[in-house]
Amino acid sequence: MVVRLGANDREAQVHGVTMACDDSAPGRDELPVLLCLHAIGHGAQDFASLRAALAGQWRVVAPDWPGQGNSGPDREPPTATRYAELALGLLDALGIARATVLGNSIGGAAALRLAALHPERVTGLVLIDGAGLAPIGRRERLAIRAFVALFRAGRRRRWWYRWAFAAYYRQMLRTPAAATHRAAIVAAGYDSAPILAAAWRGFADLDVRDLAGRVRCPVLAAWARHDRIVPLAASRPALECVPDLTLSTFDAGHSPHVETPAEFEAVLRSFLRNHIT
Template sequence: MPHASVNGINLYYEISGKQEGPTLLLSNSLASNLHMWDPQMEAFNRHFRVVRYDSRGHGQSDAPAGAYSIDTLTADAVGLLDHLGIARTHFCGLSKGGMVGQRLATLHPERVDRLVLCDTASYMGPGDLWEGRIQLAETQGMAGVVDATIERWFTRPFREKDPLAVAKIRAMILNTPVAGFVGCCRAIQGMDQRESIKAITAPTLIVVGADDPSTTPEKAREIQECIAGAHLTILPAAAHLSNIEQEALFDAAVLAFLEAK
């Protein structure tokens, strides 16, 4: 299995699609893994060389104990690009992955062609919110946070309509190492990019589910106001994992943006 030794850990990744096409790097949310992007693979593989990876603390990547930071997670992404010899890439990240994308485009503008930020935020306070989730995970394991997470991530109609898709994500949450979940919660808890993202120059698309209770459309608008020329697409009848709940609309919006002349 392909692992890259980067930034002090082993990072799992997969490459698919058009090997001679432009590169698209996908970054997963908290408590998921690279398979959260499975619904996009058929469409994205036709147009791009797609690189997916399991974030530090998730999936088949290492999950060291201790608090992580958004800068650490960003350094992981840069290390993976360096390992693969990729000088410049499109980037698409959801939730935590979008937080990494913001930092990547801020600190390493030469590495980012076009930027897609999905169901994410530049600041996720207050800190007490994260203390509660961390304590639940540390005392009850991921079973202690899974039900509330599923309720935030999918609307009730979708949960009833597609229980198989929901079950797949539930399994990802339950299989996330507690150390990795807690480490990334600490990274989000300590993040504040509201001022720094004003330096982003990459063409940017922001995508958010209209019914996302976590990273709301209001938070998406806050990012849009900070990044010059950023576009905002709000997907109807979708909560936090809008790429799954509104797969076709999500794919169409991202592809139209990435392929625009």
């Protein structure tokens, strides 16, 4: 298990995985659903503030990915393809016909796959620094190898890993508002290292650019201006293929919903009010 910042509301069996999830309004079928998919090594509690902000207006469902938070392990490696399959299966398990899907990092890549390949299930899409939209060249592959080596060192519990991991997360979650999340993630750094190494191995082949133009629902791209992992400049050409796109940027490192929650929630509210029916 990785980051545990709070208890989940319920569990569901999805493709052989016991998935724990937060569900703000189970049984409230009259409420529109916002399905929130977290970044690798994070957890459903990334969306606790958002859940509170939308209480009574939206049913916010946020799972922990397999082997993270309170969810059980998976027989499959952590990839955007697998995560999209699990997200769709979770909607089925919870009896949710349609949802607006929000995803951060690998969660964003999974959300985009779900929207492009199953448009009848997705009413809107929110990409928060979504992975897989920037081309992967030689420099990016070298960076991915370096990160895989870092997380393998964590898996072997090298003494210096926690220091390096903390430095990494000072760039990923930059603001005082993210301090609690950052501390919890760093404290769990050795435990999360195996799944981080596995996910980063798959990032060399993570490419959802060809799916961007197939998304027909309204899309909000919420991007951190200081993101060095999935920079907006490299992702912008793919984003511009999306027919119905709203773009907002934030003074953040990789997860604006955690780092700048008030600003992000204001933008999200406007998007939901004006674009999602």
